[in-house]
Amino acid sequence: MTSSGARVIVTTHNEDGTSVFHSDNVVEPFSPFGPGGSSFSVFDARSTVPVNNQEGPKDLQKILPRVPPAGVTFCITNMAPHHSAPMHRTLSLDYAVVLSGEIVLGLDDGEEKTVKAGDFIVQQGVNHTWHNRTDEVCRIAFVMVGAEKVKLADGQELEETVFKK
Template sequence: MAINPLPLIRRVVTTHDDSGAAKVWIDEEVENKAPPGFSDGVSFGLAWTTNTSPADCQTPVDGKDLPIGELANTEGSVVRYVDMPPGHVSPMHRTLTLDYGFVLFGSVELSLPDGSRTPVKPGDLVVQRGTDHAWVNASETEWARMVYVLLPSKPIVVDGNELPPKSIHT
């Protein structure tokens, strides 16, 4: 397994003190972990999640400690970093979410079931609207990092049929 050369992820979370003044509550590095079943070096860093929408900005609970589903939260938001080693190809999957995916380092390709691949580079944004997709790091040498913001969506219905989610573990 290749060693990830990308910089550690830092999250800074603010809150209010007892008088209502803004202050930094959390300032720490985000733990990066391999998702179950993956051994090629890909890692996920969960930075924050909410379990309601609109969010409760007064909860004393650290958002990274809230339970979520496999990738998303059906009631709130998820912010996750994904580091992909050279040659990584994710399984084709679908979440029932609206995803904002930003490329921070390297470049990746958005792969769709029709075989199309759309290259995205640092600064690019992919708005993923509940469709089947996979991510490919086609580089032979360069790691890639994306950050995703996932928000719950209404079910996707095509021709009267509701499309189910597809796990990254199948």
């Protein structure tokens, strides 16, 4: 799969409180499922919200995007052409925007929606799958916010069902 790195510019403050640039780097994609699968670039992850804006950025290359229970993660996924991600649930509220290409979002009730470049998704801890049924890479940006488990009327709590690399 051909997908380029993503340029990430990070700002901070100097000792007297003046705004300054901390870094300007290209984050290369991590492909834990091989060259024909999805790749990921995690730009920032914080363990709690509200965040500490004086905390320096961490090296988050070569990790799967996972959000801490009370935290937030900012990342992109590049879904290879004709590739699917298995059904899974994360314990997060995910804000997403398709940056390029298109993707089919499937839910465990069997319903599917095609999401195209420029479309937005608010995903609330649901069991879901992704299918790229095109010949183009689909790039999706995510902000993932740690969330409570979904609790059903009978008291059952829905658990995380993330796939492993």
